[in-house]
Amino acid sequence: MHTHIISLLVEDHPGVLTRMSGMFTMRGINITSLTVSPCEKEGLSRMTVAIEGSESELEQVRKQLSNLIEVVKVVDLAEKKAIIRDLCLMKVHVKDSNARSTVMQLAESYGAKIVDATLDSLIIELTEEPKTIDRFLELMKHFGVKQSFRTGVTAIGIGAGVEK
Amino acid sequence: MAKEKLSGAEIVVDELKNEGVEVAFGIPGGVLLDLYEVLYKEDAVRHILMRHEQCAAHAADGYARVSGKTGVCIATSGPGATNLVTGLANASMDSVPVVALTGQVPTSAIGSNAFQEASTFTITMPVTKYNFLVTRTKDLPKVIHNAFYIANTGRKGVVLIDLPKDVLATKAEVDLHPKETFAGYKPNIKPNQIQIKKAVEALVNAERPLILAGGGIISADAAEELRHLAEFLGAPVVTTLMGKGAIPEGHPFSLGMAGMHGRIYANRAINECDALLAVGTRFSDRLTGWQLDQFAPDATLIHVDIDAAEINKNVQVDIPIVGDVKLALADIIKWLEKKKRTAGTNENVWVQRIRKMHSACEECIKDVRREGTSQSDMLIKELNRILDDDTIITTEVGQCQMFAAHYYMTKKPRTFVTSGGLGTMGFGFPAAIGAKVAAPDKKVVDIAGDGSFLMTCQDLATCVESDIPVVVCIFDNRYLGMVRQWQELFFEKRYSQTGLGVTPDFVKLAEAFSCYGERVEKPEDLKDALHNAFESGKPAVIDMVVDKEDKILPMIPPGGGVIGMIGTERCTRI
Ligand SMILES: Cc1ncc(C[n+]2csc(CCOP(=O)(O)OP(=O)(O)O)c2C)c(N)n1
Ligand SMILES: [Mg+2]
Numbered sequence: 001m002h003t004h005i006i007s008l009l010v011e012d013h014p015g016v017l018t019r020m021s022g023m024f025t026m027r028g029i030n031i032t033s034l035t036v037s038p039c040e041k042e043g044l045s046r047m048t049v050a051i052e053g054s055e056s057e058l059e060q061v062r063k064q065l066s067n068l069i070e071v072v073k074v075v076d077l078a079e080k081k082a083i084i085r086d087l088c089l090m091k092v093h094v095k096d097s098n099a100r101s102t103v104m105q106l107a108e109s110y111g112a113k114i115v116d117a118t119l120d121s122l123i124i125e126l127t128e129e130p131k132t133i134d135r136f137l138e139l140m141k142h143f144g145v146k147q148s149f150r151t152g153v154t155a156i157g158i159g160a161g162v163e164k
Numbered sequence: 165m166a167k168e169k170l171s172g173a174e175i176v177v178d179e180l181k182n183e184g185v186e187v188a189f190g191i192p193g194g195v196l197l198d199l200y201e202v203l204y205k206e207d208a209v210r211h212i213l214m215r216h217e218q219c220a221a222h223a224a225d226g227y228a229r230v231s232g233k234t235g236v237c238i239a240t241s242g243p244g245a246t247n248l249v250t251g252l253a254n255a256s257m258d259s260v261p262v263v264a265l266t267g268q269v270p271t272s273a274i275g276s277n278a279f280q281e282a283s284t285f286t287i288t289m290p291v292t293k294y295n296f297l298v299t300r301t302k303d304l305p306k307v308i309h310n311a312f313y314i315a316n317t318g319r320k321g322v323v324l325i326d327l328p329k330d331v332l333a334t335k336a337e338v339d340l341h342p343k344e345t346f347a348g349y350k351p352n353i354k355p356n357q358i359q360i361k362k363a364v365e366a367l368v369n370a371e372r373p374l375i376l377a378g379g380g381i382i383s384a385d386a387a388e389e390l391r392h393l394a395e396f397l398g399a400p401v402v403t404t405l406m407g408k409g410a411i412p413e414g415h416p417f418s419l420g421m422a423g424m425h426g427r428i429y430a431n432r433a434i435n436e437c438d439a440l441l442a443v444g445t446r447f448s449d450r451l452t453g454w455q456l457d458q459f460a461p462d463a464t465l466i467h468v469d470i471d472a473a474e475i476n477k478n479v480q481v482d483i484p485i486v487g488d489v490k491l492a493l494a495d496i497i498k499w500l501e502k503k504k505r506t507a508g509t510n511e512n513v514w515v516q517r518i519r520k521m522h523s524a525c526e527e528c529i530k531d532v533r534r535e536g537t538s539q540s541d542m543l544i545k546e547l548n549r550i551l552d553d554d555t556i557i558t559t560e561v562g563q564c565q566m567f568a569a570h571y572y573m574t575k576k577p578r579t580f581v582t583s584g585g586l587g588t589m590g591f592g593f594p595a596a597i598g599a600k601v602a603a604p605d606k607k608v609v610d611i612a613g614d615g616s617f618l619m620t621c622q623d624l625a626t627c628v629e630s631d632i633p634v635v636v637c638i639f640d641n642r643y644l645g646m647v648r649q650w651q652e653l654f655f656e657k658r659y660s661q662t663g664l665g666v667t668p669d670f671v672k673l674a675e676a677f678s679c680y681g682e683r684v685e686k687p688e689d690l691k692d693a694l695h696n697a698f699e700s701g702k703p704a705v706i707d708m709v710v711d712k713e714d715k716i717l718p719m720i721p722p723g724g725g726v727i728g729m730i731g732t733e734r735c736t737r738i
Binding site for chain 1: 285286290294297319349471472476477
């Protein structure tokens with residue numbers, strides 16, 4: 001079992017998201033995250049799908065995705081050859097000034113931003129690779145994570161090249 | 165073409181004509197009044213009024229399988245659309261080109277639980293290749309053009325267009341007959357020549373080559389190429405259920421249908437071959453059984469299919485070729501003709517073995533008085549003698565279907581129409597209606613079960629009203645026979661809910677619809693009954709009494725493989 005990241009260029013039609021997620025549901029494939037956004041090409045959107053599965057399952061998924069009418073391009077982003085990012089917003093409980101300063105130090109060392117603060121809580125924003133976010137969230141649990149929100153991964157191939 | 169101001173309904177009908185649509189099977193409703201108003205005025209598109217929307221979809225499906233053209237069905241919003249679903253799923257599973265038009269509540273009412281509203285778009289997404297919910301009249305030309313393009317290219321399939329009432333009623337200025345298609349849809353058709361050469365190499369070096377022909381051969385109109393290749397290569401051909409008709413059964417290289425209810429030697433050949441060229445098949449479990457180690461264990465597996473997603477899905481292959489089956493076979497033949505077969509001396513052993521296998525099965529199918537022969541298989545053997553090669557057979561689902569698949573000698577492509585993937589009881593009769601509309605000069609016979617026929621028999625009314633004289637031959641065993649067979653074999657004869665009890669008098673049922681009806685008690689009386697049915701010029705029902713507890717054997721039992729068939733006592737040993 002591996003996490004695979006697939007980047008898709010899709011025509012921006014109504015229902016395209018339903019169709020996409022329906023394809024995964026129908027084939028019993030679990031997606032860990034799915035993001036959609038407009039891209040530099042008009043009328044097209046970019047989707048990033050992260051799925052867990054074996055190499056052969058991935059092969060099936062890739063082919064089934066290519067079969068979808070709206071899918072213009074399917075790119076498999078190998079971990080080493082891509083910049084992968086996830087964004088997390090979390091509300092962390094800080095019971096005293098001690099906790100507050102430790103949390104702020106940790107946030108700084110992870111490159112996270114404090115975006116809001118009250119007397120007993122902080123809202124922290126971290127944009128990083130999913131693994132790093134996992135670790136940071138794990139640390140924050142010591143203080144108490146009241147809520148956390150993640151956008152899901154988006155990814156881009158490294159270097160100057162672009163998929164045609 | 166110049167811009168014209170037309171109503172949505174007028175645009176739809178104009179575009180249908182432009183796509184070459186001659187006939188549509190449907191039932192109107194409130195939201196479709198504008199469309200039916202245009203159909204009333206236009207006579208270019210023939211509309212056949214069905215008595216159930218499921219039948220409209222099956223008729224469009226049968227029409228498409230027989231003609232190769234895209235079948236069209238029409239249903240109203242809500243219940244009309246939901247009634248279509250089984251038919252669409254059926255056509256989808258067997259990759260049949262069908263375009264369905266459904267009415268929808270006005271765009272302003274969508275999502276409000278309006279009268280007769282159902283979310284057709286989401287309900288039908290999993291049973292279509294693609295579907296549209298049209299929200300602007302001006303989008304109609306492009307939508308309809310793409311619907312037909314998608315349905316009948318690549319791996320063929322079903323496209324549904326959901327048409328809200330206001331979209332049909334509103335007028336818009338549009339460019340008719342656009343050519344534009346979707347950027348993401350490029351049906352892959354040209355096979356890779358490197359793969360073709362690898363396949364040719366494997367085939368010439370094989371001592372025991374075998375061809376497995378699936379429905380893709382028929383759908384791609386590649387039967388000529390297949391036969392040529394088999395003869396040139398000296399390779400026998402086995403087919404799937406969907407591939408029946410890809411090669412004339414009875415041809416010296418034909419070993420008939422393989423799989424769960426296939427012929428024993430078709431399955432053996434799969435087990436024994438050393439190169440298997442599988443063309444236009446998806447290796448369904450009904451073909452392979454469940455012991456995949458018995459499925460061509462020593463063979464180099466070559467798989468040709470239009471759908472890349474079928475490669476390595478159910479079985480791992482050595483040489484995949486993605487592309488149009490007709491082109492791929494032509495390419496293989498082209499390269500093969502430049503080669504000499506280099507197979508060793510064992511080649512003759514294989515040829516001898518195939519010859520024996522062939523005659524063992526043919527013997528079994530021709531011999532009416534064979535030991536263990538039952539009324540059911542005798543009836544099909546009779547049909548083989550009575551009907552000409554052009555007759556189109558459709559089937560229901562159950563033992564009747566498998567008796568037909570096993571014993572009926574299909575000689576031409578597009579003459580054996582059956583529900584393969586979905587196994588839909590009630591399919592055969594409405595499919596026969598579509599078949600007869602596609603080929604009015606050919607005889608059309610539905611080989612039916614008593615259980616199946618009762619699921620869609622109301623469309624006898626359609627046959628009478630629209631003058632579509634098809635003949636339904638019912639295997640009257642008063643059982644849901646196939647399920648009963650499994651209960652007999654694997655559940656110690658506990659016949660839970662499979663007895664049909666007092667079934668209707670099918671002769672009177674036929675007469676009640678103003679059709680011709682006749683009962684046949686003995687197989688030898690079938691000939692006269694069929695003669696009378698065809699002579700009557702009417703739609704007809706022949707009620708054929710068969711042994712109640714007859715079984716279709718041999719079969720691969722659940723969990724078994726291609727060399728583990730049971731009930732082989734009737735088969736000739738070689
Ligand atoms: C719509 C539908 N419902 C249920 C089934 C399950 N099923 C498969 S075969 C069969 C029995 C068919 O009975 P009949 O039409 O009388 O044919 P027979 O097997 O007796 O020849 C049933 C119930 C099915 N295939 N399709
Ligand atoms: Mg029956």
